Amino acid sequence: MRKTLYWIEGDGIGPEIWRAARPVIDAALAAESDLRLDWRELLAGEKARAAEGTPLPESTLAALRGAEIAIKGPLGTPVGTGIRSLNVALRQGLDLYACIRPVRHFEGLETPVKHPERVDMVIFRENTEDVYAGVEFAANTPEARKLAEFLRDSLGVTRIADDAAIGIKPMTESGSKRLVRRALRYALDTGRPSLTLVHKGNIMKFTEGAFRQWGYDVAAEEFADLTCTEKDAVPGRLVVKDRIADAMFQEALLRPEAYSVLATPNLNGDYISDALAAQVGGLGLAPGVNMSDSLAFFEATHGTAPAIAGKDRANPGSLILCGAMLMEHLGVPAAAKRIRAAVEKAIAGKAVTEDLAAQVPGSRVVGCREFGEIIGENL
Template structure:
């Protein structure tokens, strides 16, 4: 259920130290995408091929390998996401995709989410910066220069949901009523309630925080902010923040200064001593690890964007935040993104916008999102 792999190409492999071994003619699977995806891909692949040609003088060339998902897969194979597509992404490690259709309220679940979960692409990487000349709704879009690390596999996007009125939700509600009556009493209308579960694990939180901090250190960034709603969801979002701080101090203690450390110093020696300690740490080249509540962050990235650098956050907050930030620099139509597993080397780079079917086959849609995602991939 995919085109034959190019005979002249070779697969990318994972080498020692989690380093990719990239041959001169790497096989890179691509999903064209639904709606305007085919228009965007035709333009984008020309740009990416030209970039490789220019950079390597013809010595290297991508061997593109089409795989199928979405409407094209359903039309040809009666399957929205064929198993062979997953197998090819697993085999060739690095790929790219256009926008895919997801119905609202029923039918199939998000194909984008399915790909991320099946390949355990636990980081959604979204750099956000302004390109000169691009229209923006804010006065100083050039102040926006952030990189978002969004957890990709947990939170409510895990899809553990039970439909209102179903036998399954009745069993879940009966269990909560029996075992956790105090919690059950907080459910306002149990007879008509749907239930969703929000899984957040220490392992999932730590691996996201680890990669965000590594990125900040390698790329000379000044801070990492854990964005959360721990003031309300204390055992999920609050735990995400706490696990992030603990990992930062345990694995990067000589390279970072955390607000958690500041709080400890304040309690022991007073606020003046804590402020002096933080100032000295940052002057010595350490990066600041801090946190912010999600709702106020959505305000502050508008009013004080220079205070944010690398952001690490859970799935839903990351979805809201990355699209809101994209609007500040020209919209998601030109926003790049990648989904990465830094341990296995698997990655899928993608258009971050929708399919815009009413513009399909008109060659009107800006291919910037896929072009810039391809730049991230390269």
């Protein structure tokens, strides 16, 4: 029993976290299943640029279009110049429309909040629309002035100044519904009590307000016998509710136990997933997956950390926990449980990487390689 797993090393700390994470993932799977992974490397980022002259070769995209599972380290994107984002290019090019981020606390980590253990949420973030698929025109360019003129003269929008930078964010009914549909199925399949639509529809009524309504429509039209609204709650059914984005940030701090699965447009999901990760210990232990209807593409959710690259100081935890999500996707939940328990045991043993040391009183700082070895031994 073998599965091909395509993997991308990533930039910056990518090589280090892979050397620490891959043995843990293989060992956890071997302990619980006869299934084995055939690791096949694909090039992207600086490694691809050096070998093929482009950060995202067509051969990489072609392989991923026919893949079932893949996993990657962090990829860098220059700010302000060059390709807009390698991550966005992969998500849009492969139609990875659902970014899924589980957020939970690991016992032993002190965090900025009093009760991080109350956070147990899974964020479903729309991945291909909103501002990440938006069009921008720089201030004082002919394009921006032309668009401002059109908005004023043809559509009667009088509040656009001549020197404004202008951005457009597209959001569709089909794109919003398929994201919410996937979140609803997950919530129902895993026995979660609620799904919350997070939006800014009080201001952006025809984009984010529409996302909210389309979400309710999916629940009513396709899951009517399994769901209910917060207003008309029915015992035993999944409660579908909504929160304005800024209110959701407050709720995440004050009443996190009241929220289970979140479905969000792209930008809201970007913000809330990182904020929730900070509540439970930071991005170093935050895994994620981007999914199309055919491909599950797991990824470390943190950046490339160039300042510590090559210094054995990185935390491989996010990538290792991506391995736990991969195990669940492959139908080996015992291996996922084994990985998470091994990470928790490492934290309890107070030997952690430097990013976690301040959150583990009395801890000993270890390097990336040793932290991975400790987690492997804990399996």
